Each structure stands twice: as C-alpha cells, then as structure tokens.
Amino acid sequence: MRVKDVPSRKAERRIQIQFINQILKYYGARIQRLGNYGFLLTGSNRSSQLIEDLARLWVEVEKISGVKCDPLNPKLIDMMLSE
Secondary structure (H helix, E strand, O other), X not given: OXXXXXXXXXXXXXXXXXXXXXXXXXXXXXXXXXXXXXXXXXXXXXXXXXXXXXXHHHHHHHHHHOOOOOOOOHHHHHHHHHO
C-alpha cells in the first residue's frame, strides 16, 4: 500500500460520519462534526444536542428520538443492506 492510498485522518472522519448518518437516518436523526468542539446531533423534530465525543452518541440519540437504539434491529439491518 502506498502512502497516498492511505486516507487522511480528515477523510477517515468524514467516512465515519457518513456511515453513522446512514444508521441515524433510521432513528430520524443526523450528526455533523463541529471542528474540535465535538458533534451536533439533530433529531427529526429539530431538537439538537452538542456531543463531545461519539461515546455519548447513542444515549443522546435515544433521548432525542425516544426510541431505544438496537444495532441488531432487523429493520435497521434491512435498511442498511438495501442502501
């Protein structure tokens, strides 16, 4: 593997956020990076929450969406596979 083939840290983070947003779409939410401040989580009802790191993400998604996040939910998996 050549050095130029290795994604930059910024590109890696962008890919990570895109993947997380695919999952969050199921819960009616999305996330965006706020520079060094963390992330802004926005729900479908326009409520938003500043999150310092991704470790708190799922707890905050549950608060905003009112739905328990289950990564093994068959409907979520079907949605991810169909995209």
